[in-house]
Amino acid sequence: MGQSILDVLKERILIGDGAMGTLLYSYGIDRCFEELNVSQSEAVRHVHQAYINAGADVIQTNSYGANRIKLARYGLEHEVARFNRASVQLAKQAAKPETFVLGTIGGIRGFQKQSVELDTIRASFREQADALLSEGIDALLLETYYDFDELRDVLQIARTMTDLPIITHVSMQEPGVLQNGMPVAEALEGLEAQGADVVGTNCRLGPFHMIEALRGIPLPKKAFLSAYPNSSLPDYRDGKLHYENEPEYFKKYAVEFRNEGVRLLGGCCGTTPVQIKAFKEGISALEPLETKVVTVHPEVVHVSEAAEPPESALYQKSVNGRSVFVEFDTPRHLNTDHFFRGVQALEAAGADAITMADNSLASPRISNAAIGKLIKDRYHMPPLVHLTCRDRNLIGLQSHLLGLDVLGLHDLLVITGDPTKIGDFPGATSVYDVSSMELIKLIKQFNRGISYSGKSLKKPTHFRVAAAFNPNVRNLDRAVQRLKRKIECGADYFISQPVFDKERIIAISEATRGVSAPIYIGIMPLTSARNAEFLHNEVPGIRLPDDVRAKMAATSGKEEARQMSFAICRELIDTAMAHFRGIYLITPMGHYSMSVDLVKYIKKKEREYAALENSENILL
Incomplete structure (x- = not known):
């Protein structure tokens, strides 16, 4: 491939893929998804191809949780290198010549924050990133980071390991603000200053609330803006999670994402090739946004960190x-x-x-x-x-x-x-x-x-x-x-x-x-x-x-x-x-x-x- 993903983002909006886990789950598979890279490689390759056929310009490796910490839950902590290398190989086999392959590394400290020391996370990250980089990816994607300190630390490590483009995604539980109370605009600005080439957000929020958050985010000075929303709020039916999938809704919101300055648009939990195709159709005739008016989100309210309670x-x-x-x-x-x-x-x-x-x-x-x-x-x-x-x-x-x-x-x-x-x-x-x-x-x-x-x-x-x-x-x-x-x-x-x-x-x-x-x-x-x-x-x-x-x-x-x-x-x-x-x-x-x-x-x-x-x- 001649151009890098950053070169192409200067010229047009790129469409990312949707949720790997959602499709594998729909196939009746409910176990360690990263292990499927070696045990059911055809199923993983089929997911990649489905998203590419739907119009995805960018696909992610099936490596979100392929780190020593998360694989230990299944007794597979010694398979980090094999699972990650296989994930890149499968993505590249499915990719077209113009398709970009992102090596994906997910956050450790998720919605239910676990007591995992940052030193342990750093060591785990180096091991996983080294395996992904060894197979010739086009860029690194660091996604679903609820803990800003964790993302800041691993980005610093990644920047010392490679000159490839790095995409960083924070995750919000509430529109416009991170779990620690930091405005998401401030977080993305900090990630850009630290060397991220694409900054944005993924997971947890559907299109409506993610757009609400993006209204308070200015266009980055040098980096590009990305967004990977969930399909919807999940429903629980007959013991399984179910997401609503209305393609016309996503086609309409593709325009709104473009109007907030997004240049890399994909999907997270619940999204399928149906939504990715709708995104592709929604932005097909649109040029990237060059200037933007920022709207401060009403929920972003600062309270002094120095505030102390009255003495009891x-x-x-x-x-x-x-x-x-x-x-x-x-x-x-x-x-x-x-x-x-x-x-x-x-x-x-x-x-x-x-x-x-x-x-x-x-x-x-x-x-x-x-x-x-x-x-x-x-x-x-x-x-x-x-x-x-x-x-x-x-x-x-x-x-x-x-x-x-x-x-x-x-x-x-x-x-x-x-x-x-x-x-x-x-x-x-x-x-x-x-x-x-x-x-x-x-x-x-x-x-x-x-x-x-x-x-x-x-x-x-x-x-x-x-x-x-x-x-x-x-x-x-x-x-x-x-x-x-x-x-x-x-x-x-x-x-x-x-x-x-x-x-x-x-x-x-x-x-x-x-x-x-x-x-x-x-x-x-x-x-x-x-x-x-x-x-x-x-x-x-x-x-x-x-x-x-x-x-x-x-x-x-x-x-x-x-x-x-x-x-x-x-x-x-x-x-x-x-x-x-x-x-x-x-x-x-x-x-x-x-x-x-x-x-x-x-x-x-x-x-x-x-x-x-x-x-x-x-x-x-």
Whole structure:
């Protein structure tokens, strides 16, 4: 081929192909599509030929997910080179002399953002790009990137690997804005400055909403603009995804895409040769757009990244003084009398906050948000509401968080959550759309006024976020490294799992010496020897020293066990208060009187520490 794809784009609009996966899916194939490059090569070649016959000037290799990370889901991570090389060979076999072949590499961090480190993504990208480039493609296509940092990183790598044209596509969940709140126009400008030859968007949005987004995008200074919309919003029929396919609709929108400056126009999810033929017919008599008037999309609203939430009373206590938080879980039934008597008793004892788990041990309880609102309105203690990743998908999480903000419940403890199989409903689904770190990031994004999809919330939320810390592990340094990663994600302070060993508390203090975020040491009274053995052997994240279990085993009767438990807790509290400024009491099985007595003990110790500190100041 004489001319490069960039030479041709200077002269006319090119039509790309549509969805490879949609056609393969329609053939009854529902497995790793990239593996078909070697096992069912004729089916892949047939898809390429169908799009070329429909009028596609540009086709993509069947390599979107042919990277080590995604292939590992099928146990095929060692086939990266073979699958990618085969994808190029098949595309070139189907191509006409004037057809351009793009080597396609898809984004890793997709709609449900996974915890994949950028270093891992970079290594995976190099391996895949090297295989595609070795077979003589006409250009690289980097498509379906929801995470702008990921796309920016891999574009930089690609630019060092080849002088071939590079096409970069971001993906939007909301028209005009990326998931991180960045206006898409700003993102495309940045990609062009970094060396992309064609910049644009693909996937997620159909023609209508993609046009809405493109109205806010100026013509690139040197690069060309591209768009690969979905066919439509998918429907779910008889267990399969179904897309509407109206060719006249696409023929009409081809003109609108041209009027927004698009020079490379193809299709993504749901598109078939029918839509590609309609696109071809729609732009057949049109010249490329040379100038354009930009319309700012109304949803692109900037909120300052520096905006900080008003300081909560609870967070003030964690930073500026000694305090004790008490975990007191809501009931599993609707008789709340005992619970609110406990809240009153804890308030009278001097507890600084009441915290409530989010269906601990995967067993349903009264909503901690509902009870938290009642505590906020009736008592003088702020509630700390736990939030797990287990029970709500991304839709439910965002809705729940916005509701918490409206209710004025701004103090959260974010945790992963116990798997459902250990709870009352072992057949229930554990969602885990996000990890605890990703949820912390999401909440801090809300504090900037930006939703998960990147859309403006119109004003910021006001959350302070505590995170869980499990020091009951063999490698404490590794646990501290995880704690530091949570700080990078936005965690404001930490609450530990219950610790039953004084030496472990001292070790935690040493290991976290460089950590500025406040840490609350978890202390949990034991109710009996059986309770001690249960916690040690069956509850994740809790380990009891042999001497503690032996002391509880030596007790006889409830009162003796209670007194021994208090003696153990007092020693632990004394050690914790000598090294940390916060205690997190965990009320065992609703026995709030045990927590009340320990709160009184802590408050007494606080007064002693305060008197000592005052006397030292006087001497100074």
